[in-house]
Amino acid sequence: MNIELTDDKASFSPSVAVENFDYLDHLEAEAIHIFREVAGQFERPALLFSGGKDSITLVYLALKAFRPGKFPFPLVHIDTGHNFPEALAFRDKLANDIGEKLIVRNVEDTIKAKKLTEPKGKFASRNQLQTYTLLDTIEEFEFDACIGGARRDEEKARAKERIFSVRDEFGQWDPKLQRPELWNTYNGKIHKGENVRVFPISNWTELDVWNYIRRENIPLPSIYFSHEREVLEHEGQLIAASSFIRIDPTDTIVKKNVRYRTVGDMTCTAAVESIATGIDDIIREITATKTSERGETRIDDRVSEAAMEDRKKNGYF
């Protein structure tokens, strides 16, 4: 009953477009497909937007997936209150420019409402507390799918997570109970109360993201490019001098030309010394760098070998 598929590829002369279809085209096509699976399978999805380059890339991929229609989801930002002002301004402008809905929920409010204890210390981070606000927001809007910009090359635990990653009512990830994910077929079936975290750029590396940003002329917040900033040198990392960290009398604050390689909280994201003012310069620097993205710029992963694995199990992205 099957039809005979003859090998008549020779009779088809592939157009230039086919031959020039490169790795970025593959990654883009895959990401758009994943976005549309979310739109087709879920009632109330959301795109978690942080203002960083990965989530900005997600927004541009969503434009390719859904224009000339509207996004079938709002952008949602969990604001720790420790964000870079440049990133926040960029977030508001972007949402406004593309005419999509932006929902912001503040960790500050969760801390007050739930009487949470803020971590103490020099670089006390709200990274852990963020999960509470995220889970509350998911509950408030009954989100059944949250799209995020995590990539598998970032970290070992992420390397094992599915593109459609099912979380229980508490947002928890169970690495041993993951669903097999075959071909390009995504199973988004869940029980009430559960949600799925979806990662359309799972298969992209840091360099892929930068190359895509360059190719598509995607604008980024100014902090990604070289600028002069007052920073504190701590164990080889440069932390922006801000009111969110404790500055001790023994600390020396210096002015340096820096840029950010990732944009998280001001308390846990380190800057790198750089004079790269354009995308080409940045790509050159990253290609030559000897340190991984998270290793160079994230204080929060240094805690232990399994730091990310543990946070994910507790509902973190």
Add this chain to the structure above:
Amino acid sequence: MDLLRFITAGSVDDGKSTLIGRLLYDSKSILIDQMEALEKQSRNKEDGGIDLALLTDGLRAEREQGITIDVAYKYFSTPKRKFIIADAPGHIQYTRNMVTGASNANLIVILIDARLGVVEQTRRHSIIASLLNIPHVVVAVNKMDLVQYSQDVFNNIAIDYAEIANSLGLKDVSYLPISALKGDNIVDKSTVMPWYEGSTLLEHLENVEIAKDINLTHPRFSVQYVIRPQTEELHDYRGYAGKIISGVYKKGEQITVLPSGLKSSIKSIEIGGKELAEAHAPQSVVLQLEDDIDISRGDIIVTNNQLPTISQELEVLLCWMDNKPLTKGSKYLLQINSRTVKSVIKDIEYKLDVNTLEKNFETKEAGLNDIIKATIKTASPMPYDSYSALRVNGGAILIDETSNVTVGACMIQ
């Protein structure tokens, strides 16, 4: 620069993780901080050397037990290609993970321990490679350093394997003598095996021809979502958002919607609102049609030649992935790309021994990691192709409606 997805099959004992570690290490894809973490962990080991295997073991339980329990994805690139490695465990209980990792792969690297030659596991991995229809096979004979880099050992293994490859109908099989531990023929050419004149593993991965793995002759467009802006200027706009899973589509072409059989023609092809004259697999695009016909998610739009089969009865080879056994009469959701329908297991014909290819016709049920031949009846007609002819429209997953878990992978015959 294009993209190659490959899977490595073998167990820890075959040096699989060491091989991946070596590829990443010698191609300079490991950075200083990752290297430092590696050195820190390797210090706990007795022999003192750097344990490249630690690079691929992601989860705590894996590091503690020295095993791989799940598919991990690793990335590296050279100026020629971007590579995605699916690192799947080789132990028998993890057939489902290997099937998962193999489902998207262009190529499989099958590791053979030079001291042991072709073993049961080699056969199992090769059978899975053939079931999943992986287009390219690399047989990497590892640990050549432990057999004095002997050409005879390598040749004999290649002869043994060729028999398996033949019986399974594996295409494009290449053989490489390597030592992952010492780095022979991985990235750099071995200086101790002058008798081997072929390419190194990395050279092979960089040059194997994969453009033809994309089918451009059998157009299948899978509808995922309907875009309807309903604004004043786009009042009548109806765009079918989906992925060209195979073939080429051109503006103006006649199309048929399956399974309904309704016909129209292509008014426009767009990406992000920008028009294209034609598009091809695996692009994600939006199609507008000339006529207002009933189309919904899961439908397949084809052009009017090379049609898929439409049927409610599917003959499948099925890999069972759940602890709860599959029995005749059980009901599941069946999903191919974006089309999901109710289905029932009508018949189990036989169980396939993945080590010997023997068929056991006395089978009543399938347990975790079993591969069986079954007949599935679907609640509505499915447009599909045979998996061996068109992989991208011939693979289906089964979903347990009560647990929502993916419990089976079907290769439609």
